[in-house]
Amino acid sequence: MSPALTPKKLVTIVCEAELEALLLPELKRQGARGYTLTEARGQGDRGVRDGAWRASSNIRIEVLCDDAVAGKIVDMLQTRFYADYGIVVFVVDASVLRPAKF
Amino acid sequence: MSPALTPKKLVTIVCEAELEALLLPELKRQGARGYTLTEARGQGDRGVRDGAWRASSNIRIEVLCDDAVAGKIVDMLQTRFYADYGIVVFVVDASVLRPAKF
Amino acid sequence: MSPALTPKKLVTIVCEAELEALLLPELKRQGARGYTLTEARGQGDRGVRDGAWRASSNIRIEVLCDDAVAGKIVDMLQTRFYADYGIVVFVVDASVLRPAKF
Amino acid sequence: MPFEPVILFFMLGLLAGVVRSDLKIPGVVYEALSIFLLLAIGLKGGVELARHDVLELAVPALVVVGVAMLIPLACFPVLHKLGRLPRSDAASIAAHYGSVSVVTFAVASSFLASRAVPADGYMTVFLALLELPALLVGVFLARRGQGQVQWSTLLHEVLAGKSIVLLAGGLLIGWLAGADGIRPLDRVFFDLFKGMLAFFLLEMGLVAAGRLGDLRRAGPFLVAFAVLAPICAGLLGVLTAGFLGFSLGNAVLLATLYASASYIAAPAAMRIAVPEANPALSIGASLGITFPFNLMAGIPLYHWLATHLQGVLS
Amino acid sequence: MPFEPVILFFMLGLLAGVVRSDLKIPGVVYEALSIFLLLAIGLKGGVELARHDVLELAVPALVVVGVAMLIPLACFPVLHKLGRLPRSDAASIAAHYGSVSVVTFAVASSFLASRAVPADGYMTVFLALLELPALLVGVFLARRGQGQVQWSTLLHEVLAGKSIVLLAGGLLIGWLAGADGIRPLDRVFFDLFKGMLAFFLLEMGLVAAGRLGDLRRAGPFLVAFAVLAPICAGLLGVLTAGFLGFSLGNAVLLATLYASASYIAAPAAMRIAVPEANPALSIGASLGITFPFNLMAGIPLYHWLATHLQGVLS
Amino acid sequence: MPFEPVILFFMLGLLAGVVRSDLKIPGVVYEALSIFLLLAIGLKGGVELARHDVLELAVPALVVVGVAMLIPLACFPVLHKLGRLPRSDAASIAAHYGSVSVVTFAVASSFLASRAVPADGYMTVFLALLELPALLVGVFLARRGQGQVQWSTLLHEVLAGKSIVLLAGGLLIGWLAGADGIRPLDRVFFDLFKGMLAFFLLEMGLVAAGRLGDLRRAGPFLVAFAVLAPICAGLLGVLTAGFLGFSLGNAVLLATLYASASYIAAPAAMRIAVPEANPALSIGASLGITFPFNLMAGIPLYHWLATHLQGVLS
Numbered sequence A, B, C: 001m002s003p004a005l006t007p008k009k010l011v012t013i014v015c016e017a018e019l020e021a022l023l024l025p026e027l028k029r030q031g032a033r034g035y036t037l038t039e040a041r042g043q044g045d046r047g048v049r050d051g052a053w054r055a056s057s058n059i060r061i062e063v064l065c066d067d068a069v070a071g072k073i074v075d076m077l078q079t080r081f082y083a084d085y086g087i088v089v090f091v092v093d094a095s096v097l098r099p100a101k102f
Numbered sequence D, E, F: 001m002p003f004e005p006v007i008l009f010f011m012l013g014l015l016a017g018v019v020r021s022d023l024k025i026p027g028v029v030y031e032a033l034s035i036f037l038l039l040a041i042g043l044k045g046g047v048e049l050a051r052h053d054v055l056e057l058a059v060p061a062l063v064v065v066g067v068a069m070l071i072p073l074a075c076f077p078v079l080h081k082l083g084r085l086p087r088s089d090a091a092s093i094a095a096h097y098g099s100v101s102v103v104t105f106a107v108a109s110s111f112l113a114s115r116a117v118p119a120d121g122y123m124t125v126f127l128a129l130l131e132l133p134a135l136l137v138g139v140f141l142a143r144r145g146q147g148q149v150q151w152s153t154l155l156h157e158v159l160a161g162k163s164i165v166l167l168a169g170g171l172l173i174g175w176l177a178g179a180d181g182i183r184p185l186d187r188v189f190f191d192l193f194k195g196m197l198a199f200f201l202l203e204m205g206l207v208a209a210g211r212l213g214d215l216r217r218a219g220p221f222l223v224a225f226a227v228l229a230p231i232c233a234g235l236l237g238v239l240t241a242g243f244l245g246f247s248l249g250n251a252v253l254l255a256t257l258y259a260s261a262s263y264i265a266a267p268a269a270m271r272i273a274v275p276e277a278n279p280a281l282s283i284g285a286s287l288g289i290t291f292p293f294n295l296m297a298g299i300p301l302y303h304w305l306a307t308h309l310q311g312v313l314s
């Protein structure tokens, strides 16, 4: 493939929409340089979240970052949010252009 | 990376929005414990789906699950839906927290 | 896993919503057979894009394709769009059904 | 003005689509407008129903529904034998044309109002009643001899579908609350109706423009069908109205209901019950041709037919 | 008609949810409608406020807010001790019931209007004032002895939250512009109000239907609480109104404010300030039971109470 | 009241943005409102146009458009030479200021209406005509000597863009249908206009608040430009109107058109045609400063200028 690509991590977080204001500054604090956010619905152990109103909507946040920041984000989520909030996180290997950006 | 992470599969399905009511129960039947859904548009062999109304909208469903469930979901989609519906599925390796949840 | 699956690439592009009309034909030209698009918000080096109006909205485009097309898409983005637009691209390994489709 | 002004909005939408304008009405606005229109039509019908004896409608309703079921039964062989369409496609298209289009009905009401031709509000009851039966006929035609239909899923899909829920719900609320109870809501549901219809037609024009491409693939047979079927069904409507002694206005509305083709309930139901049918064909025909045809030529034609045949029949 | 017609829309939404209709009002429409209602209520209050001396409201406002803070303080021990709910859940639910529901207030205003009972527009000021204090009490109850509350975050969350910004902003604009300045906007903010409320109630019915499942898990104690708490709070409102010499209409509105439970500001604030509380319990009770109860039985009851007690008190 | 009440909504939105309220008007609502406003302005213009001889407008239109093209030509050297902005940024900003803002025009109309100053509906024609030319001038300035412009893409982008399609489409529908044909739509397109404008301004306030940060980066030169450019352009408008013998109301509207800076068509077009220009600068200036300046100070100023110079000129 294109030699321009460098391996990074893609961290994806799905959580309650109400968490947005709390979560984004924390991501920054762990070293995330940016994020991409889409509105989502879903279902998990806490039941159906159908998006009919804010209180039952989810958001899906993606952060491209290096290994170290990915680890810090995952740890932060586990310590601060996992106990009390409906939240799911997964990490995927991704190749990016302009690695210095992430 | 964070030692807390365990490998799982991320199954992503893109299909006609009208399929939602038919598809979600099938996913559950194959062992999916949850899903995340976003509204989408797109283009494929069946032409442009521009999201102007329900009949031309897509949905994008993600399921985190283990290998076995991922295989069953893919097989189910192939048997039940591929012939008649505009549907695309892809599977990616992902690492998750709390593996017992998926 | 399901033996029906074949390895392909998943190219994900996040960029300014205004780019849609310019970008989609280029993807086709590089060999993309389809795409999936969701509306997004985000933050990066160019500041917050909060989705309040079109000029501050992002789109998130996914293309499933083979290695060669993925490489050509990445190169095209780098040559044509990276200098002037807020754009991020990452490539992930994915397994798909019906490989001939992509 | 040969046209209802609201139709100009449809044409603007069509034009915008054809010149590939970046004008896009968000899908959410489409949803919101269709909820508004269905509810408003139901409410208006319900308020007028409260002024009548509901039981008097029972016999006409039976006749109207019974005759309507002939439409898909007649369309199917034409599409399958003459048009050589596969059984599933023929059945699905037949179901679309047997069912009804709410917006076409609304434009016909508006057409009558601007010509001061009175029509009864309870015609909405027929609108609600006519949605489902043709869909059942269509599924029956598609599945004859194969018998693996999930009728309960299908019935639920349609009866709990948003068009029936909002039309029937509106009828019921209007009927329970009566004109006086609804009055404080008039400013939204009645005064805004025509403007909202104009908006919706703008959007329908954009959507229809996106369907024109499908028609090239569909071929000339389906295009001809999409113009001739509504004319025949409209004539059937005028005759049925004559038989039932309907007023001129009611006759035009019934003809329009018969002539119109569904593009809300039918596509959703057929996608689930007859998945092997190609939706590009049925929606391309119903939305790409029959809908604009009815708006621009069909409704005036049914009006003309009803005016002239009424003299003959009575 | 025993009901306000708008309530029929709530029931239609509830029914649609229960039969699993595919009717969905997009979340964005919910947002837009709630912005409209908050702003319209604020504007109306502001216009009427411009006709009064604001300072005259100072003393009643103090009493109204002071008494209202008793509601969460009384609910908490009932929920925690009697209902054996964890401290955090008891505190969160108490906060919901101490705060207010804008839509319940709107329905009560509409109820009074259709019975021609006059009420003062400046009651909206109390609506805006009553949102916050109970939330502070709730957080205090949840955190007593642990003391790690981020009060500034919480205050910002509520004071810069959309309900306060729109209510207070509407009040201010109405007050600054006065009836004459607002007149060109009347067609949207006043004439459409009731129709928009009907729409919003349709949506609330759908949302509430999704909450009914939570109640099964919540158990009979919480269900009983969700009916009895508003009755007691409503009575407290009638008594407070009597003490302050409020008119009948104002008394009904105050009782409704006390009796109503928040489902906009409170859930958002509690999710941030008391995250370990289970939102299914508080929202299930306030939206699944108390909201419909107030609409269908509570408001007429507070009207009855106010009518009868007013004679006794004065 | 020194202000049009609708402007208070803009200020509320600005305030909500500045205090970081969670009030967010969904992007979809922004889209829907802007479609409504464009269409309504077009319709109103078209209805009034139907009362005039269109040909009479040809000469004034030529003059108005010709003079308007001087605006970007004059802005460019100021920005490029004096302000030391790169060629592409100077050209892009010049294009924004040469083009027009629909909402500023709507607020000016509303300002005149509330002061009972008559103005002609056909001024909307100029609004539609003035959008494009300055954008072409801007692209020409950016590309001078490099010559690789895709003019056809650019022309399509603007001419098939939603503002031209809706303004011109509305003009055409209004003109074809006339006042009588449009009457049934008045309840939506005319009665609701001002309320919808208020809503839109609330949203614009929120959007503008998000742009204030850009200004810090832009520096004092651009801030000064964003206030002085509209004043000069407004004066040019008053003089042009005097030359053409326009009425006072029309003069104020023309001055406002010249003084206003585009933030719908221009950003989209420049992003495609001059991608290396930084949109934060052009949008920050036009939406963060010039738009509020025109609303709060500019329009009254142009009114004052037109009132005083009219005496002098005639």
Ligand SMILES: Nc1ncnc2c1ncn2[C@@H]1O[C@H](COP(=O)(O)O)[C@@H](O)[C@H]1O
Binding pocket: A014, A015, A041, A042, A043, A044, A045, A046, A047, A048, A049, A058, A085, A086, A087, A088, B032, B033, B034, B035, B036, B037, B062, B063, B064, B065, B101, B102
């Ligand atoms: N197995 C899963 N796959 C994908 N998304 C999930 C899964 N489980 C939960 N989610 C998402 O995470 C949200 C919160 O999950 P939970 O806390 O389990 O209810 C859900 O609403 C889903 O959007």
Ligand SMILES: Nc1ncnc2c1ncn2[C@@H]1O[C@H](COP(=O)(O)O)[C@@H](O)[C@H]1O
Binding pocket: B014, B015, B041, B042, B043, B044, B045, B046, B047, B048, B049, B058, B085, B086, B087, B088, C032, C033, C034, C035, C036, C037, C062, C063, C064, C065, C101, C102
């Ligand atoms: N190569 C592709 N990459 C990404 N998404 C695709 C691709 N092909 C199809 N899709 C998505 O799948 C939907 C259905 O595909 P199709 O049945 O090929 O029309 C499309 O509307 C797209 O959203």
Ligand SMILES: Nc1ncnc2c1ncn2[C@@H]1O[C@H](COP(=O)(O)O)[C@@H](O)[C@H]1O
Binding pocket: A032, A033, A034, A035, A036, A037, A062, A063, A064, A065, A101, A102, C014, C015, C041, C042, C043, C044, C045, C046, C047, C048, C049, C058, C085, C086, C087, C088
């Ligand atoms: N590190 C990142 N992770 C995920 N998305 C990003 C990242 N950086 C930028 N983006 C997305 O790409 C868009 C443009 O980025 P930029 O040009 O850096 O402002 C942003 O608005 C985000 O949606």
Ligand code: NA
Binding pocket: D071, D096, D097, D098, D099, D100, D101, D233, D257, D258, D259, D260, D261, D262
């Ligand atoms: Na029909």
Ligand code: NA
Binding pocket: E071, E096, E097, E098, E099, E100, E101, E233, E257, E258, E259, E260, E261, E262
């Ligand atoms: Na309360």
Ligand code: NA
Binding pocket: F071, F096, F097, F098, F099, F100, F101, F233, F257, F258, F259, F260, F261, F262
């Ligand atoms: Na200008």
